Amino acid sequence: MTTEPSPSPNNSHVVVLVEAGPADARTGAPVAVRLAGGGTRAFDQLGHGDWLAGVAGPPRIVAGFGFAAGGWTGGAIPQTAMVVFSPAERDTLAALARHYWDEAPVRVWTADDGATPALAIDGTVATAPIGPGGLTLTIAGMAAALSRPLVTARFAGTGGLEGDADATGGDKRRSWGRVFNVEARLLRKASNRYEVGDPAFPLQAIPAVRDKGREGALAAIGWQGSTEATLAALEAAEVPRGGAVVAPSIAQLRWWTQPAGPLTVDVLGEIGAGYVETVATIADRIVAAAAGGMAVQDLASADRLRPGAAGIHVTAGETAAQALDRLLLGASLLWIADAAGSVTLLPWAISGALAAEAWAPGAPASPAWTSAGMAPRAWAPAARPERLRSRAVERVATFPPVRSRRVGYRRNHRPHSPAEIAADILAGDVRFPDGATAEQLQPAEAGAQVTRAIAAEVSTIAFALGEDGQVADGQLPRTVRFTATAASANVSREASWSVETTGGIEAKIDNAAESWARGVVTITAVTGPGTITARALVDGVFLAQAISVTTKGALADKSQAGTGDIAAGAVTGTELFSAGDVPVTRTETVLIETPAFRVGDGEYGRGIAQVSFFQDCSTEKDAGWRVRVYVDTGAGFGAPVWDQPQGFRTANGGDTFWAYPTNLPIPIEATGPVRVRVTAQAVAFAGGDAKAGATARYTRVLVFRGAR
Amino acid sequence: MAAVDASLAEWLKAAALYAPATDAGVAAAWGVRAIETEIVSPFAERADAEAEAARQLAFLSGPLVLDRHVVDGQRRDLLGRTVAIDGDDLDYPAGVLAFVIRVEELDGNLTALDVLRRLA
Numbered sequence: 010m011t012t013e014p015s016p017s018p019n020n021s022h023v024v025v026l027v028e029a030g031p032a033d034a035r036t037g038a039p040v041a042v043r044l045a046g047g048g049t050r051a052f053d054q055l056g057h058g059d060w061l062a063g064v065a066g067p068p069r070i071v072a073g074f075g076f077a078a079g080g081w082t083g084g085a086i087p088q089t090a091m092v093v094f095s096p097a098e099r100d101t102l103a104a105l106a107r108h109y110w111d112e113a114p115v116r117v118w119t120a121d122d123g124a125t126p127a128l129a130i131d132g133t134v135a136t137a138p139i140g141p142g143g144l145t146l147t148i149a150g151m152a153a154a155l156s157r158p159l160v161t162a163r164f165a166g167t168g169g170l171e172g173d174a175d176a177t178g179g180d181k182r183r184s185w186g187r188v189f190n191v192e193a194r195l196l197r198k199a200s201n202r203y204e205v206g207d208p209a210f211p212l213q214a215i216p217a218v219r220d221k222g223r224e225g226a227l228a229a230i231g232w233q234g235s236t237e238a239t240l241a242a243l244e245a246a247e248v249p250r251g252g253a254v255v256a257p258s259i260a261q262l263r264w265w266t267q268p269a270g271p272l273t274v275d276v277l278g279e280i281g282a283g284y285v286e287t288v289a290t291i292a293d294r295i296v297a298a299a300a301g302g303m304a305v306q307d308l309a310s311a312d313r314l315r316p317g318a319a320g321i322h323v324t325a326g327e328t329a330a331q332a333l334d335r336l337l338l339g340a341s342l343l344w345i346a347d348a349a350g351s352v353t354l355l356p357w358a359i360s361g362a363l364a365a366e367a368w369a370p371g372a373p374a375s376p377a378w379t380s381a382g383m384a385p386r387a388w389a390p391a392a393r394p395e396r397l398r399s400r401a402v403e404r405v406a407t408f409p410p411v412r413s414r415r416v417g418y419r420r421n422h423r424p425h426s427p428a429e430i431a432a433d434i435l436a437g438d439v440r441f442p443d444g445a446t447a448e449q450l451q452p453a454e455a456g457a458q459v460t461r462a463i464a465a466e467v468s469t470i471a472f473a474l475g476e477d478g479q480v481a482d483g484q485l486p487r488t489v490r491f492t493a494t495a496a497s498a499n500v501s502r503e504a505s506w507s508v509e510t511t512g513g514i515e516a517k518i519d520n521a522a523e524s525w526a527r528g529v530v531t532i533t534a535v536t537g538p539g540t541i542t543a544r545a546l547v548d549g550v551f552l553a554q555a556i557s558v559t560t561k562g563a564l565a566d567k568s569q570a571g572t573g574d575i576a577a578g579a580v581t582g583t584e585l586f587s588a589g590d591v592p593v594t595r596t597e598t599v600l601i602e603t604p605a606f607r608v609g610d611g612e613y614g615r616g617i618a619q620v621s622f623f624q625d626c627s628t629e630k631d632a633g634w635r636v637r638v639y640v641d642t643g644a645g646f647g648a649p650v651w652d653q654p655q656g657f658r659t660a661n662g663g664d665t666f667w668a669y670p671t672n673l674p675i676p677i678e679a680t681g682p683v684r685v686r687v688t689a690q691a692v693a694f695a696g697g698d699a700k701a702g703a704t705a706r707y708t709r710v711l712v713f714r715g716a717r
Numbered sequence: 718m719a720a721v722d723a724s725l726a727e728w729l730k731a732a733a734l735y736a737p738a739t740d741a742g743v744a745a746a747w748g749v750r751a752i753e754t755e756i757v758s759p760f761a762e763r764a765d766a767e768a769e770a771a772r773q774l775a776f777l778s779g780p781l782v783l784d785r786h787v788v789d790g791q792r793r794d795l796l797g798r799t800v801a802i803d804g805d806d807l808d809y810p811a812g813v814l815a816f817v818i819r820v821e822e823l824d825g826n827l828t829a830l831d832v833l834r835r836l837a
Contacts (some may be wrong), residue, residue, distance in 0.1 A: 067806055073819025073831060075816030080777050081753040187761040190729070222729045238733040288759060317765030319758070341773050343797050355797040359816045359835070394814060395795070397830075399786040399804030405831065406783040410751040412744040417733030417757035418766035425729040659834040 024048040025064045026055065027092055027146070029107035029115040029134065040108055040635070048122040055118070055126065063096030068130055069384040070119050072342055076409050081357060083336050083534040085464065090130050092117060095143030102178060107143055110137035115148055131350075131588075154300035155329040159183065162207055163325075164196070170208045170240055170259060172196035173216050181207035184278035185294050185319030186286035190219070192423040193262065193272040200244055201267060206260035206276050208236055213277035213284040213421050215255040215262060221270030221431040270429045274421075278320060288315040288340045289354055290335055295321075296352050299329030314356055315340045322422050339416070362516075432631065461495045461547045463528075463554040468670045469619070471559045472535050474514030480535045491528040491543040491554060501528040504545040512539015512674075514558050535560065538617060557672035559617060559713070584712040586685075593634060593703040597690040600708045605608040605682035609715050615678040616715055618685050620671075622708035627666040630697030636671070639686040646686055651675055685710050733757045738770035740778045780836045784815070785829055792828040796820045800832065 024047045030039035045052040046064025054060070068090035075082035096102055113134045118126035130270070136147045147425050149156070166177025176196045184206055192204035206212060218225050226249040233239040243256040248265040255262040257277075264272055277284065281294055289311040296303045305311055321336045324712065333344050333352075341357040467489060472480050493504040506528050508518035513536030519526040530541060535558060542555040588601035600622060608616030619637055637649035651673055677683055687708065693698035723778035728734055735755065743751050754777070760766050786802060796819070801812040822828050 031749050033734045067789070067791075069822040071819075071821045072793060072796050073821075074797075076783070076833065078752065079758060080773065103826045186759070189761070222725060242784070286761075291759070315765075315769075317768075318761045319765075320761060321759055336759050338754050340760070340769060341776065345797055353797075357816070358772075359776060359799050359814050359833070394799040394801040396803065396812060397786075397788045397795075399788060399802050399806075399809060401787045402804055402807050402809065403785050404807060405785050407836070408779055408781045408783070410743045410747045410780040411740070411754055411774065411777040412747065412751035413737055413739040413753045414770050414777060415737045415755035416760075416766045416770040416773060417735050417755065418760040419728065420733045420757050420759070421728055421731060424732060427730065430726050430729050489776060510786060578809070 022048065023067055024052075024054070024122055024126065025067050025092070026060065026118040026126055026258065027064055027115065027122075028118075029110075029113050029146070031105075031110045031113040031134070032136075034107055037109075039113070042105065042108070043093075046050065051124070054120075061096060062102055063092075063094050063101065063143065064135040065093040065095050065143070067119055068092045072345065076408075080411075080414075081341075081343070090117070090132075090148045091223045092146045092148065093143055093449060093461075094146070102139065102144060106139055108643035109145070112135050113137075115146060115149070153662060154303065155296070155333065157328060158297065158326060158675050159295065159299055159323050159329045159332055160207075160325045162209075164204070170236055170261075172202075172204065173198060173319060176204075179204070180325035181209070182325075183207055183298070183323045184212065184276045184320065185291040185657070186278050187318050188276040188278055188320040188322040188422065189419050190273045190421045190423050191276055191322055193218070193264075193274050196261065201248075201264045202243070202261060203264065203272060204261050205276060206279075208259040208261060210260070210279045210281070212260050213255040213280050215257045215274050216275055217275040218262060219273045219431060220264065220268040222273075222425060223431045225249070225265070228252070228254045230256040230258075232258040235330075241271075270431070271423055271425060276320075276322070286318045286320060287312050288317075288319045288342065291319060291321060292336055292344065292352070292354060295323075295329055295332050295336070300350070303346070303350045303352060305507060306353045310531060311354040315353065320420075354432060362389070375681060379649075405604075429449050461493070461552060463543060463545055463547075463552045464492050464494070465543070465554050465556045466490045466492075467556060468621075469557045469559060469672050470532070485533060485535065487532045489532070489541070489556065490529045490547070491530060493545045493547050493552065495547055500547055501545075503598075504528065504547045507544045509542045509544070510539060512558065513537035514539040514541060516541050518543060532558070538676060540674075554669070555672075557619070557674050559674050568682070582714055584714065586710040586712075588708040591689070591691045591708065593691050593699065593705055594692050594701075595648045595693070597635075597688045598639070600687045600689055600705045601710060602686040603684050603710050605684050605713060607682055607714065608677045608679055608712060615676065617713045618675040618677055619711040619713065620673040620675055620685070620687050620709075621705040621711070622687070622689075623668065625668045625706055626691075626703040627664070628697055629664055629700055632697045632699045633692045633694065634671070634699075634703075635690045635692045637688045638675050638692075639688070640675065640677055641677075641684040641686070642677070643681050643683075646684075649688075656698065676712045724795045730766050734764035734766075735765070736763055738767070738774040740774055741763070743778045781833050782836050783818075783831060783833055785831050787823070787827050787829050790826060790828060792833060793820050795828070795830060800830070801832075802832070 025045065027044040031042060032038065035042050043057055043060045044064050045060035045062055052060035052062065070090050075543060111134060115132060115134050116128060117130040119129045120126040130148055132148045134146055135149045138145055145558055160180050162181040162183060164176045164179045165171040166174045173196065173335045179194055191205055193205050193519045205215065218227060228246065228249050230239060230242045230246055233242050239256050239259050243254060243261060243263060246254040248254050248263050250265055253262050253264050262274065285291055285294060289305060289308060293305040296305060319340065321332060325331050334378045337344055337354065342354050343357060345353045470487065470489065472484055492499060493501045502523065502525065506518045506520040508515050508516055508530055514532065515534035516530050516532045519529045521527065522590065528543065529543065530543060538559050540555050540557055542553055544553045584606055586603040591598060591600045597686055624634060627632065636653065638651040639646040640650050689705050691703055720833045756768055758769050760769060774797050784807060797817065799814055799816050802809055802815055813834055815834040817830050817832050818827055819831035
């Protein structure tokens, strides 16, 4: 709602002075324009004699807050003032019409006739339409400074504090007070360095860092005298295993490895002139950050309105006014910015509540008008409701009654999807009707066994290849049954199955509803050795079991190609190496290292080393074994030829015991002597670990010489 | 094995934790015509959120109406205040308390006030 302004003869004893700086339409340079009105003398105020007469009356203010059925809606309507300039000469208006008025700085003074003018408004022009009534300047007050984005700085991607090139353009976020679960963003991949805010504004602390919701151990780097030195110390620091090193003074941290999920932090926000964490003090910092010189009026009193610990996290795009709304409306406070650059905080409350919450009136800012007839008071809180006489009233809206109000706290700035939360935390979240959590129902004693498993009827299948390298007739298709059990009962029909293969194998699995053949793998094609892994979802837990496929060809070594005869002295047959039990720990441990052997000779020097052992392990939560196989063909053991960093893994979220055979077919091509080394290493995941006593048993390397 | 806070996952998935306040009188009188609303506060602790919920419900439980009054004077200073209004129309006996959410200064040294007042 706006009101059409018009000259106000009642106020002719009030002098209004308007000094504006619209831009010259051609050059863009500011042009000084001075407008005046009211009073009875010539205008010579403020040391200028070029005032143009025609200001119709004092500025009129429109200000308000949004309100709807659900409560206050934010979007506090910025305070605006309208000044109308209606000169007697049409040419004067024409001269003003040549300027570009938008965003022009404008100041308005008012005074009783003959008195010293007092600054009433210091703002910018929002709109400047010209109509029959003259030029109407709509002036956005000091609140205009609050309507600009609060966060404008961005990471340059130039290295150091500014991060890798990939980090270019990331906004430098700001946090005040207690802020929870803010996503850390990658700055430098090589050292797993992350930022949580603008490095120019030191944070009080980073008290928690989480990967997939799980907190890690923390070490902190203090201020080293400069941002560069602090950064260098952060980069040089040793990161605790499973945790982070934080440097709150530059709002950065390093995680010990590449995080598995969203990396989030809790923050105690900017220190500035001293760390603050109450609603009013944070509002004061936001106001000051948006516009130098602005402040919350009577901060100590305002602070007593809402003394609880609070916080806010601001990202790019949010204006200071929006941030203030978000901070204050949730605490049922409103804010008003006045011409003098001070912001007043008031409670949303009717009556008694107001009296109880009111504070002693602060000294009002210099009154805008001194005339008793005009006398708009300064924004000083009133101790008790003022009694008013209504001249007219209309009903505008009715709002439904509210029977309950939920107020959120501890705002989560990075809501996680279930997949982004570590399994054990999710398990703690599953609640049964009696209130027990899934985690509480899991076996608690050490070495407790899980009751779900998949078993395969065979661990290895061998196929004979013909001379042409194809599987000889009559061997395909071949079926292998996998069986899923839960608490010793066969649940294969209830499980959901899938199959994966490696190497030269094609296979499918029966997952048809109500089929008794569920879990049966049918091998349809084999062109070389590999593995078949059946997976089943049993009671919400993914299980897997793998078997090996080997191919045994016609003996490769032939002295006379094409005759089919095996030459005397050819390298053929099998050779077995075995080792005893070996404890498996968190360091890589050799299970077996064979002496040198030959797999073939001449141009057909190839064979298969069938590595097998038995995993006997109990774990605390998620853990696994990383198994590596190395082959030395004469140049020493180099990188492993078979390595699964995730290893053989249990991932059911609770304590697990497993004991199952492992078979790995390792093709080897070498004409000279070779050696095979097999290692195992316990691997921890997400807080789990293998318990003492993990042992690899019955380790064997069976060499099929001349096989392919 | 470290104890895991059972509500941690719940919070990680949500926008915030919530503290509710309910007005039994309004619920009984208005039933389903009464609404439930929520807002996320900047507070960190449950106790502060509970106090805030009670405070907000006291303001909002209502039912509230928005009335527009015209009063004497240029009264921008009334924005955000409670006022006591006397009037001849729309059931304004002496000193009805109302909260000013919008001011608009008018010609003739008058001000239009948008106020929230309780209907009952």
